[in-house]
Amino acid sequence: MPTADRHDTRWKGSREAWLDAAFELLLESGVGSVRILPLAKRLKVSRTSFYWFFKDRETLLDALIERWREKNTQGLVRQTEAYADNIVEAILNVFDCWLDPTLFDSQLEFAIRSWALQSEAVAGEIDAADEIRIQALARMFEHHGYAPLPACVRGRTIYLTQIGYISMKTQEALETRMQRMPDYVEIFTGQTPPPGELRRFHARHGYEPSARER
Missing domain, CATH: 1.10.10 (Arc Repressor Mutant, subunit A)
Known part of the structure; x- marks a missing residue:
């Protein structure tokens, strides 16, 4: 240069x-x-x-919203569309978002939702994003054989649970969260996650389960 x-x-x-x-x-x-x-x-x-x-501060704020859309909304949608042989693998792909900030940034999500309390325009962006994300989760369930209504309810349950985590700024140790994951999977999908699926999930997040978890 x-x-x-x-x-x-x-x-x-x-x-x-x-x-x-x-x-x-x-x-x-x-x-x-x-x-x-x-x-x-x-x-x-x-x-x-x-x-x-x-052009001005408003243009910068618009660019912040656009980056959030790409990072969090499209990041979540991409994970719902990632290759999966079954619904357990698919849901663990989505759970990657909650553990990997390069896929979905929870701190950023909290900041945008806080901003929405002061701005009707940003609140509208949140409403639109929520709908896109829930629809993506519902499509994922439908793709794996669930009827439309149960698929929608399961998608909403997963999403609203995680938004609750974010809104309450819940902090959990990785070990605690990983120990709860099998039960979350079973509650959300109705299926018990096979050990092999959990091992792959643990591995990609650098988690080594204790002997009693294996």
Whole structure:
């Protein structure tokens, strides 16, 4: 990269850097703290450089919502559509979201839902996202042979349970959560998870069960 370009990058930052900083402030202090001057100070760039990437603060906030849609809504939908031989494997694919923030960011979800309490527009985005996610979960159950109504109820139950976890900011040790997973699977699907499915699930989250769990 030429020297002039490197200088411009330092001076202006980048669109992704501005968004990353905005997300950090949103998570730390709520949407009221997401303002241009604090962001510029955090990035150590000129305030005017903001306008290279965004028309105004509202455009930045719209971009935050769009990134949340892609991260959490589409992340969850993708997991419901991931390859699975059976409903147990499918539901464990979804449970990956609750343990892997690269698939679904619970802190971000809480921040957006808190923002929605102050904004009718954001509340509308939440309503739309909830519907898309529940429909995706219901389709997953239907794909594995459940009738439409039970599929919808099971999908809603899974989703509302997890949103409850997020809204209450529930904290559980990984061991505690993993020990509860088989019962959650059985409650949500009506099927007992085979040991092999659980072993694969444990492995991809770096969990080593105790002797009594094996």
